[in-house]
Amino acid sequence: METLSTISGWIWDPMAYFALGIGVFFTLLTKGVQFRRLPDMIKQLKAGKSGDGGLSSLQTLALTLASRVGVGSIAGVATAVAAGGPGAILWMAITALVGSTCAYAEAVLAQVYKRRIQGEDRGGMPYYIKYGLKAPTLAAVVAVVTLIGYGFVFPGIQANNIGSSAQLAFGLEPWMTGLAITAVLAVVILGGTRRIVNVAQAVVPFMSLGYVLTAVVVISLNLEQVPEAARLIVSSAMGTDPLFGGLVGYAVAWGVRRAVFASALGLGEGTFASAAARASHPGKQGIIQAFSIYIDILLICMASGLMIVITGAYHVKDPAGGFLVNNVPGTVAGPNFMQEAIDTGLPGWGSVFVAVAVLLFAFTSQVFFFYVASTNLVFLLGERRSRFLEGVLKAGALGISFVGTVISADTMWAAGDIGYGLIGWLNMGCVLLLTPVVRKVIRDYDRQRREGLDPAFDPEQLGISGAEFWARSPEKTREAEPTA
Template sequence: MQAIVDVLNGWVWSSPLVYGLLAVGLYFSLRMRFFQIRHFKEMIRLMFQGEKSPVGISSFQALAVSLSGRVGTGNIVGVATAIFIGGPGAIFWMWLIAFLGAGSAFIESTLAQIYKQNEDKQYRGGPAYYIEKGIGGKLGKTYAIIFALVTILATGFLLPGIQSNSIAGSMTNSFPVQHWIIGIILVILVGLVIFGGIRSIANVASAVVPFMALIYIGVAIIVVILNIQQVPAMFGLIFRSAFGLEQQFGGIIGAMIAIGVQRGIYSNEAGQGTGPHAAGAAEVSHPAKQGLVQAFSVYVDTLFVCTATALMILMTGMYNVSDGNDGLIVDSGVYQLSPDGEENPGGTVAYTQAGLDKVFSGQDGFDINFVGFGSYFISFALLFFCYTTILAYYYIAETNLVYLTHGKWPILKILLGVLLIVSVFYGTVNSAGLAWDMGDLGVGLMAWLNVIAILILQKPALAALRDFERQKKEKGSGKYAVYTPDPSTVKEAHFWHNDYPKRLREEAAHNPDVENLKR
């Protein structure tokens, strides 16, 4: 089985996918005239706009749920591994894919809003919905079913156990506690939330994710301040290494670009089809609003959280860089690891822990003595990040299950929750090697299916951005922008053709702002 999965992963996560996602992001960025720069302020404003309803969550809650899925082990372990394989220059390529990936994130999230529908007394949207409705016919239906089945397998069964395994591994490295005890605690914490639906998940995510991300970034800022004299040299090292100008890393530039792009995509998930599920649950008056908010989530994930990890590793010098064989280009004396981290149970996360320990235990000459802080802090960071990622996985899997069953047979949702909980517990007490590879396969298949779909269906999303920009210019603000698609060009957007106009008419008599929206 391992050999089969390895071969399939070699095909799925080959260069065409990795560089294809990069090319798609560049293509969409050009088509939208680099909206990620032009509308940066608008992204932040829309993020805190409080539109919500009995069946929809706010833009900020949707952002939090989306970030729950994006921010996880990849932001800590993935960054450390990228540096180990590709050197400091890999960080530049992670930044680049985040910037360009915002284009793909906008398209897929806007499509999720355009083709969302009210199912199971809440908004549902995502690739399965826009594939079926946008492509249409038997082909669209078959395509969507395949995507839904792959997604349920990957996010409902394979990937949750990997996140719980990361939690158990990091916690037991810091505290004398058995894996099975951690498993029971996680089962209880996950079960209390997932059976409450998207509102319960959104409430937890919107409280935990921003809080933990800010603390994590704050600790990184402390590291930067304590090593402020190294800032120019560090950024110089990243940029020189990225283009092969740093002599010691010139021989691994191919690996540097590949791992930087791959880990960047894996971390921010732009184009992979995970983010649109949360985007489709949001209550907004125009799909482009949520597209802009979700594009900003890519920045939060990579430019903020991943950069925080990179800073803590690079500025303290606590990292190794492989020469691609059995030797090291850089040997900090921390750990000598293989690219998959198998030679040490802590994996490449040890670089982040060692970097923080160096700063907070006074090894850099500062009057600070918190021995072991790095290990404890990273353990708790992984706990919060991976826990909310598990919640996001369940919501993604549930959305695709509801798509297949149209809200019927609610017992299947309970069984899905039980399956996910079993996966969580199993992941804490067993090795996740094969499951991780199978999860990679599932996510890779999702990415292939989704990126082809958004290329086919891009026109409604691009038109939505132009419409939003026109209304923003006419009304002086994007706040009152309302989406009214032409039924002849966007045929299956039933919510926007029927449900939303009806609700506006019903509310207009009681709320002057709604009357303004209607106009």
Template sequence: MESVINAVNGIIWSQALIFMCLGAGLYFTFRTRFMQVRGFVEMIRLTVRGQSSDAGVSSFQALAMSMAGRIGIGNIAGVATAIAFGGPGAVFWMWVMGFLGASTSFVECTLAQIYKTRDAEGRYRGGPAYYIEKAMGLKWYALAFAVATIAAAGFLMPGVQANAIADSVANVCQGSALCGSLDGQWLGLPARDALKLGIGVVVALLLGVIIFGGVKRIAHFAEIVVPFMALGYILMAVTVMVLNAEYVPEMFRIIFESAFGTHAAFGAMLGLAVEWGVKRGVYANEAGQGTGPHAAAAAEVSHPAKQGYVQAFAIYFDTMLVCTSSAFLVLATGKYNVHGPDGKELYGGLPGVEAGAGYAQAAVESMLPGWGAGFIALALFFFAFTTIMAYYYMAETNLTYVNANRPRPLTVLALRLGIIAMVIFGAYRNATQAWALGDIGVGLMAWLNIVAILILHKPAMLALRDYERQKKLGVEPVFDPDALGIRNADFWRGRRAGPGGAVAGEAAPVRPVPQGEA
């Protein structure tokens, strides 16, 4: 089974997907005229503004929900894995992927807003499956993405997050007064496996409390927990950096020299640095993967581009702050290993330690003895738990699409019980298998979504030009798809057809730029 999983993973995550992720980000960066640079101030402004409604969540809640999915173990264990197998230079290519990915995120999340709809209960739903069907007219393609997302978000990827939680807690407990040695037997199982199984059950129960409360409970939980957990982690990384200030210049030198193949020890790893930097960058920030659009579509906004800007900022926050914090933790303290292309160890700062969260735990422990392992375990719990929560929302949204936006309680119950079961299973299973299954899920979604947005990106470009034009006129932008020649944007067409042709509480629409001028 392991050989089959690895073979499938190798096919999905071939060089073609690596270059497609980079190429799409580069293309959208030029196509949007570097909106991630020009619109940075607007990103910040829109992130803290907006209100929720009975049908949708606020822009900040949508950001928190998407960040819950983006900020997971990929930001800690994934970064460590990239450094272990791609060298320190992989960090630079993660930065590149983050910068380019901001434009990709803008496109996919704006498309999600343009083509969103309401389900049978009046809540906003949207995402790649919806814009693939409405904009491309390919129902089978949309169904393929929806099924892939249900499988990936509901059954493959949660195990990765649960496994990381269980492993990190087991690392803290090993040899402690509470657990003692984990070398014996507990309840007929190896002690460590029994502990991980118990942790999986606890996480599954907590998850059930959240997901059985619906999307509003998910949004409220995310907006409280996500900012707190991310800022706490960044603060810890800054503290470690200050305590290792004399090593910081050397750390940057190693990153850049390794990234361009000029470092004495890691120079031969240029190809691996690019591959692992892009691969883990996509896994961490999820730009182009098609996960962010689900939360983006749930936002209550007057113009689709608003949520595009907010979700572009999410990529910056995830990659440039959270992922970079993890990289600086391990590189500044030297607590990492690097394996060359032939498998030989080129650098061994942590002999015998497997690539993953253990690097970050050792890094913090080296500077703050007695705190490191526990702090990273706590951070990992919040990161991973909120990600599993976001995965459920994505899976439920695509299940709603498959059910034609009609309520089918038994299928929703089956999904909830299924993801809870996979959390328990993933916590207990081998970490290598969990990562491989997660990579397959991410890769399938990325392939299907990136091909779609490369074909469908024109409406997002029209929305961006329209938004910028209305801003220049000094009015609050509102969206009229008919004026832009965008078809099948049924939600927005119905909204514009309200009393007086304007949404309650908003300014009358300004005539947007005709399609030919965009």
């Protein structure tokens, strides 16, 4: 465990600042597209349509949120507060505001370099590395690492949190919970892409709305504590709080780290759903993915953070050993913080509600993780099919779903941090190298919007090579039409 934590620190400590820096860079490059195109974000959710192997914008948002709104939105916020103090919450919000442009850039690249394979629109990290950077070997390495991570490692984190919250709420042994979720997961993933999308589209809005409504109730019951909680969060983040001021470095590092983990910002996770969207211009899917960061971090994660702080249901570790604050003795940082927080306002409701929320959040993440893993397998195989490898992937996804519930939480989080960190470094480096493509796309989108047109993408006109899908798609030949 000590070795895993050390390795995780080597990877994440510098990457936290790197991710924040990339967000600032793309914010300047796109002239704050995440702010000035906010009306477009809402409009595009209604505009896209599914069909012919592609998904609608709303479906891809639901599929992406199935991953982004996961246990990181509950357990991740709790672990950030435990390690970095209340100030970590503000740094999560700052990361979302500037880092959403990284999600924009990823989605744009995923759309530009997607392919039609086996009758479906597929794309993501390995595709823009291969066809954009012209680095097929690196693309294959990224695909293999991502396949292993999302197929055989990361789902274990989701399963582990489902098991621990169910044990606290219902007294169920983790292995019993593991068997149940593995059986349901099997039904979903054996149904193919369409069933995966249908599950995400049905569950994500329901679980997000229920969680936010519960947060509103808890915060309302503790309304007098909100000003002091806000002061504590800001002063801790800025290093001026008498108790937590010395943790400002930890607040930044853990706030950014958990924001990246909760939203998969910069990790390329959302690129696989982004590529499946049917849109007339990559810029449209880019702003939708930026919007998904807002929903996850500025809505779900901030709701979690506020509930924890205003109810005092947290502890903060002292880097020198022990605790600076220990309001919940014996409680493990994670879903248990949230259960304690809700119980303060709604006694007896916290354990059950959080267990159900974690179940829904984590399960939809597991479903999406399988979609990511299978997309990387499709990339490696191309138009070929391998029933054997597809079977191995399904068996691995189901196996880690069960095993993850009985492995220690610290081990699963440490292993997950290492895997996510490695993928993050690879992806963000490649996205930076493809900055000229992102610049061309955003400028083209802005030009057409200024002219009152519904943007249509023509890669040849912009001097972008390798965009095979667009060269032969209906969108390529469609004339830009005036916006309604």
